[in-house]
Amino acid sequence: MFFRMIKGAFTRQWKKMMMIALTVALGSSLATAMINVMMDVGDKVNQELKTYGANITVVPKSSSVVNSLYEIEGADTQAYLLESELGNIKTIFWAFNIVDFAPFIDTKAELGGEQIRLVGTWFDHHLELPTGETLNTGVQNLRTWWDITEGEWLSERTWDKDTDPVMVGEALAKRMSLHSGDTVTLSTLSGNKDFVVAGIYSSGDEADDEMFAPMDTVQLLSDKDGYLSSIEVSALTTPDNELAIKAAKDPGSLTISQYETWYCTAYCSSICYQIQEVITDSVASPVRQVADSEGAILEKTHLLMLLITILSLVGSALGITNLVTASVMERSNEIGLLKAIGATNGAISALVLSEIMLTGIVGAAVGYFAGFGFAQIIGQTVFGSSIEMKLFVIPIVAVLVIAVVLVGSLPAIRMLLSLRPAEVLHGR
């Protein structure tokens, strides 16, 4: 009979129930969308902040020390990193968080009587990792702020092998009146070499006076085959906290459990530490300008989204509570009758609560999927990528909806129970 009554209420009063379900659905879709977006906004904004370039630089341990101490300009005493170890960066614990990286080596060259810096690097290097993964990485991703004013980005993979390409800074190109497609002859330590200008870029910094060429070309020119002078790494990191700061100073000062927490969290310092572990004689340090700002911006964005989420949750909770209260109160006549014909308080509460809960569950389920849609709309329009749906949002939303519906209906039910059937039935 109980179920017949509930069935009756649903099949024959579906409009009323629909309205409650709709409100619950709206509320829960909002909650689902906002919680999902909030959970993902960190990662998304983090990705966006990658446009600022690398947040970690790796240099050989004692390059400049040796260089300056003995004031030797000769390259032989300078320390270098090994190119063969580069792939190791993608094998560390936080490998998944390493978005891009590029090695650098530079050499001096002469052009038109002027000493210039020729930098060798990867542009869009195709890398096959020992893990079987493949990856395209290089300065194309690490110098997003470069404007290509002439020609196009140098591509290692599509460049015709017969000539050697080079990219030239805008200021330098202007001084030397170089244009894309021109051939330039650079005189270096190991003789003259012809390059074809693939593109001219404007960077707004000292790179405007430099030239960039593929790694292996510059290594050959400077007789440093297989060696690198620095690596720039762009990694997704977690904003530093006290533990990270303490660890950055000296990982040895941590207790074992602190160490594990630190090592297994994507702090900038722990990623640096892990890179040092896989690259021989290297020092990896955070680029403060980028790493610190990222932390601050991420934190603010997170907090902002959290508060907006709370705001919208409170709003939808109030909306649901309102309607549930109104709809329960509306039924005072029916409840009065049921009491008059002998229904106990328990039986009435069970009936009303089951109906409301059932409506709530239907609404919440519909709302969850609608919220999924909303989250995707937000993800696609704002970040151009989908928002990852976290499974744990389901129980959160379910608990929230149940709590809100319960809280919304309890005062009304209490009021109904205190009704005297005589009062209701005589229409007072």
Next chain:
Amino acid sequence: MVVALLAISVGAAILSGLVTIYYDVPRQMGAQFRNYGANMILVSSGTDTEFDLDAVQDAVSLISGDELVGVTPYRYETVKIHDQPVVAAGTDMNGARTTSPYWHIEGEWPAEGQALVGKTEAEHLGLKVGSTFNVTYSGEGDEEVTDDFGTDMTVSGILETGGSEEDYIYISLDELEEIAGDGSLDIAEVSVSAVKESLNDYADRINNADLGVSARLVKRVTSSESSVLTKLQALVLIVTIVVLVLTMICVATTMTAVVTERRREIGLRKALGASDGSIIGEFMGEGVMLGIIGGILGAVLGFVFAQFISMNVFSSSISFRPLLLPVTVIVSVAVTGLACLSPVRSAIDVDPALVLKGE
């Protein structure tokens, strides 16, 4: 009634709160982005005018005061410390704090007679916080050394940035002048809290003002900032729209429920001879009143909420937008009006006799 009013004010509060935040995000977040440091640099334009502090002041005065976060002049000279050549930068330490908030300093910012030493340089020279060193200036080329005995300075802090700053030592401009004599500035960093377009505008204005100073934007910072900021604002916008639409529907359903509950009253009025028009008019009037009261209440509440968020997230206050009050009120009136219309109409179609009999 209370239920309806509550629903409307909550809806209006969310509307005004989120819109306020939406408009304030670029300003507030922009301030956060100043963590990235200077986004404009001033250099000598190569004319005869000397590039000095006055020229920098003149150039900076073209930038609106509340958008200017900080300005720091730099003069680089090669000096010798323990007979090693070192690049010394003379600067204004207070300026450096604002334009380079990302500098990590182990120790203290320098006072008089003190210097900030880059981490790499400190390692070469074996300097620690508190060490004393002697600076001499060898002059450019073959010039005579201006001060035979040099100047003694203490290290107040070691600078760590992960960038080229680690290769320099930083002292105040006055002290660099004492050591190396008069000289012009090399560069001035300016940090401006503004979007890319107005930055370009400022740069053009400075370049056209013929101050002997040319302004250049730090592309890495400006272009990245505008791309990230656009995304963030779009995020808040979309979220605002989604929340608004859902809230409005919530308000509308609540209003519908409230009006539907009053069918009996509508039936009674009809039975008493009220015309359909007058009933609609009365109910709509009530709806509009509710919309106005709820709207005003909500606008105020929303501002309080936005203020709360701003204080908590950005620790700075938000300015009240007077225009938002009428907009909130109009939107809530429109929503309540629309929400009342259809249930009132359907209630009017009902036979009054049936309604009064308690159907």
Next chain:
Amino acid sequence: MSLLQLKNISKIYGELKALDDVSLEVENGEWLAIMGPSGSGKSTLMNIIGCMDKPSVGEVILDGRDIAKESDKGLTEIRREKIGLIFQQFHLVNYLTAVENVMVAQYYHSLPDEKEALEALERVGLADRAKHLPSQLSGGEQQRVCIARALINHPEIVLADEPTGNLDEANENIVIDIFKQLHNEGTTLIVVTHDPEVGEVAQRMIVLDHGKIKTDRVNPDFGK
């Protein structure tokens, strides 16, 4: 011993004495009509007899139990077990069919039994309308569903509040006929009404005025 005994009961709302020292005994199988103008205390008396309210002063003994001493829960139980209620406004659950409305009473009493419920509807001549919703039934039919519901649990007392108040003459007669039939079967009937025609057919009639019993007489023409 009488089925229902009211001993010097009063019901006081603030200043107003809705019932003022009323005493009344109802025998098993009796058909009593309670009449009186509006405000005479009819409804208050009915609420007390129907175990929906308690007197301020006095004792109400129904089948040996004192209602005035019962808790709300106890009252609910007595209502369920001993009383069948018929309302002027029928008060059917509008999303349940006729037979389901009858079954609701069974459900709260013991176990719903559709067959029994259908038989109850048949008794009031509504077997063919069993699957209809209240909104599809006429006023008279709704009232008969209400009666079927009141009877389904074989109550000691059937209490009707203005049962014909919302009905036309034809339906009124149908309802009176059902009452007669119930009386003949030995059911105790208490009908609150201000319709003299309904009052006249009862076995005994009391008239309330200002909270006191003004007249209490046995109908001499009863059964003729």
